[in-house]
Amino acid sequence: MKKLDFNWQDNQIDLVLVISGDLILSQLPIQIAPPKTFDSTAKKIILNCFKLNQLDTSGANALLLALKALGFDFQQIIFEQISSDQTNIFNLVNERSETSPKTADLSTSRLYRFINFIGFSSIELLKIIASHLALLGHLLSITIFYIFNPRKIRFREVFSQLEQTGVQAIPVVMLVTFLIGTVVAYLLAMQAEKFGASIFVVDGVALAICREMSPILVAIILAGRSGSAFTAQLGAMKLTEEIDALKSIGLNSFDVLIFPRIFSLLVALPLLVFVGDIIGIFGGMLVTDHYLGLSSTSFFQRLEQVLTLKHILVGLIKAPAFALAIGLIACRVGMEVEKDARSVGLSTTKTVVRSIVIVILMNAAFTVVFANLGF
Amino acid sequence: MSPILEVKNLHNQFGSQVVHNGLSFTINEPAYIALIGGSGTGKSVLLKQIIGLTKPISGEILIFGKTPEYTFGEKGIRENPVGILFQQGALFSSLSVLENVEAPLREHTKLDFVERRKIARLKLGLAGFPLSSEGKMPSELSGGMLKRAALARALALEPKLLLCDEPASGLDPINARAFDRLMLTLTQSLKITALTVTHDLASVLNYADRVIAFAEGKILADGTASELKKVAHPWLSEYLSSGE
Numbered sequence: 001m002k003k004l005d006f007n008w009q010d011n012q013i014d015l016v017l018v019i020s021g022d023l024i025l026s027q028l029p030i031q032i033a034p035p036k037t038f039d040s041t042a043k044k045i046i047l048n049c050f051k052l053n054q055l056d057t058s059g060a061n062a063l064l065l066a067l068k069a070l071g072f073d074f075q076q077i078i079f080e081q082i083s084s085d086q087t088n089i090f091n092l093v094n095e096r097s098e099t100s101p102k103t104a105d106l107s108t109s110r111l112y113r114f115i116n117f118i119g120f121s122s123i124e125l126l127k128i129i130a131s132h133l134a135l136l137g138h139l140l141s142i143t144i145f146y147i148f149n150p151r152k153i154r155f156r157e158v159f160s161q162l163e164q165t166g167v168q169a170i171p172v173v174m175l176v177t178f179l180i181g182t183v184v185a186y187l188l189a190m191q192a193e194k195f196g197a198s199i200f201v202v203d204g205v206a207l208a209i210c211r212e213m214s215p216i217l218v219a220i221i222l223a224g225r226s227g228s229a230f231t232a233q234l235g236a237m238k239l240t241e242e243i244d245a246l247k248s249i250g251l252n253s254f255d256v257l258i259f260p261r262i263f264s265l266l267v268a269l270p271l272l273v274f275v276g277d278i279i280g281i282f283g284g285m286l287v288t289d290h291y292l293g294l295s296s297t298s299f300f301q302r303l304e305q306v307l308t309l310k311h312i313l314v315g316l317i318k319a320p321a322f323a324l325a326i327g328l329i330a331c332r333v334g335m336e337v338e339k340d341a342r343s344v345g346l347s348t349t350k351t352v353v354r355s356i357v358i359v360i361l362m363n364a365a366f367t368v369v370f371a372n373l374g375f
Numbered sequence: 376m377s378p379i380l381e382v383k384n385l386h387n388q389f390g391s392q393v394v395h396n397g398l399s400f401t402i403n404e405p406a407y408i409a410l411i412g413g414s415g416t417g418k419s420v421l422l423k424q425i426i427g428l429t430k431p432i433s434g435e436i437l438i439f440g441k442t443p444e445y446t447f448g449e450k451g452i453r454e455n456p457v458g459i460l461f462q463q464g465a466l467f468s469s470l471s472v473l474e475n476v477e478a479p480l481r482e483h484t485k486l487d488f489v490e491r492r493k494i495a496r497l498k499l500g501l502a503g504f505p506l507s508s509e510g511k512m513p514s515e516l517s518g519g520m521l522k523r524a525a526l527a528r529a530l531a532l533e534p535k536l537l538l539c540d541e542p543a544s545g546l547d548p549i550n551a552r553a554f555d556r557l558m559l560t561l562t563q564s565l566k567i568t569a570l571t572v573t574h575d576l577a578s579v580l581n582y583a584d585r586v587i588a589f590a591e592g593k594i595l596a597d598g599t600a601s602e603l604k605k606v607a608h609p610w611l612s613e614y615l616s617s618g619e
Contacts, residue, residue, distance in 0.1 A: 024533065025484065025494070026453070028486055029487070029490045057501060061493065085564075085566060088564035089564060089565060091564070096497070096501045096503075097496065340468040340512075341468060
């Protein structure tokens with residue numbers, strides 16, 4: 001690589017700039033000092049390229065821009081002793097480099113931008129809520145239609161989804177609720193032992209598992225497992241134009257894709273909560289047996305007195321509401337995936353985060369309402 | 376000076392399927408070169424091996440006298456960059472068009488933000504991409520615009536060799552011809568070699584300076600389009616007359 005140099009030559013009449021060396025990308029940025037006797041009214045400049053070795057487009061562009069900054073347009077430059085290849089490059093660069101485009105002026109005040117941001121976010125939030133309500137309305141209308149035309153339900157899709165969201169989730173639901181059941185039982189047993197109130201551990205475990213733990217754990221597992229899967233599947237189908245293809249053969253994407261998914265979630269979640277109830281209490285029983293020496297017979301006797309149907313129903317009533325929220329969010333987000341690969345990943349994350357937050361919010365609301373109703 | 380690209384006695388085989396069987400050719404002069412061949416004749420395999428993504432079973436590929444590993448390594452890219460135009464553009468979807476073109480410059484030069492932007496805008500101009508759309512994301516671009524943006528990124532480091540994988544796919548004939556003219560301008564004015572895998576007959580017949588045809592794992596013919604027409608081979612004559 002030859003060193004790049006610019007020299008102004010004094011020949012009294014014209015302004016002459018001699019370039020020597022390589023004018024290429026790796027030499028950038030360049031700096032051209034104005035000549036000592038700079039006559040800003042000069043009409044032209046002579047560019048002597050005799051010693052110019054290599055030239056590329058970045059270099060040519062930088063030189064033209066630098067000369068422009070000194071007040072010389074391309075028309076005012078006279079090239080001397082230049083090879084035809086180099087002329088071509090200068091011509092092409094001049095032809096293709098547009099003057100920098102108009103960029104939006106962002107010199108607005110901070111306060112303005114802050115208010116702007118709040119406004120936009122609020123509208124965005126309202127739009128999200130509106131689109132979920134629209135989907136809910138759609139779901140209700142189709143459900144009413146199906147009640148009168150049960151044969152139109154796509155049972156094959158529904159059962160295949162039920163298998164994936166329900167049956168295949170049983171092991172992980174069992175594992176998680178079992179462990180949480182044992183942990184709750186240990187925690188209570190350690191406290192209850194001090195007061196000789198061991199038998200109340202049964203109350204604590206049974207109520208905690210059936211009313212709160214099992215519904216919320218199962219909902220979170222399904223949000224992560226099925227909700228994300230729904231979004232990813234629908235998003236990928238949207239990317240590959242499969243959803244458009246469904247429309248083109250006269251199928252409604254709502255009937256074929258969304259209804260079976262939300263419906264299967266609605267059925268599977270309460271069932272899994274029930275599974276969780278049983279296994280969680282079983283976990284608790286093992287701990288009380290091992291840690292407090294409470295026999296399973298006395299555990300069951302106490303359980304029968306404490307765990308009335310009411311408590312189980314409280315948990316089971318919450319489950320379909322969670323399922324609906326997860327299903328609506330997952331499908332809505334999946335259908336809104338944009339046309340690039342990154343979007344699927346982002347949307348999946350969005351689904352999981354939104355569903356878990358909504359499930360926990362709804363659970364809090366349910367708890368307050370049930371407590372006030374005396375359940 | 377070592378040749379721009381040298382492929383020597385390339386052998387490739389997947390299972391029992393022989394893809395290349397002693398493939399050799401050399402590129403000495405900057406030109407717009409089209410690589411043609413039926414499906415499964417190993418055009419894409421060759422392109423992948425030139426880039427160094429996979430290795431041939433035997434044979435050698437030299438780019439400016441260096442191996443692909445060297446050329447696409449840290450040092451090679453600065454000495455003799457090679458631009459690659461992928462079939463789907465392969466623009467980074469999280470970056471805007473301008474940032475995409477800037478990305479190689481940010482990695483491999485020490486230029487500041489302002490200088491990089493100047494160069495990136497020049498490249499977009501060279502590729503014929505309208506600067507009013509420079510802030511768009513790749514997902515918002517049409518097929519033709521996507522190819523132009525990808526070309527601008529391929530040109531960012533001033534490559535002397537440009538590898539293109541089916542640049543005309545997904546373009547309408549008007550855009551495809553505009554692309555051909557663009558490539559001719561670049562190859563002629565900037566002395567860039569463009570090695571293009573293509574199925575587009577019009578660009579092969581009317582624009583390419585040199586056509587290399589593959590069949591049965593070997594070079595079937597190598598020359599200008601009119602020279603190729605004289606070669607008697609069933610696939611080649613059917614290919615060249617398929618536009619009639």
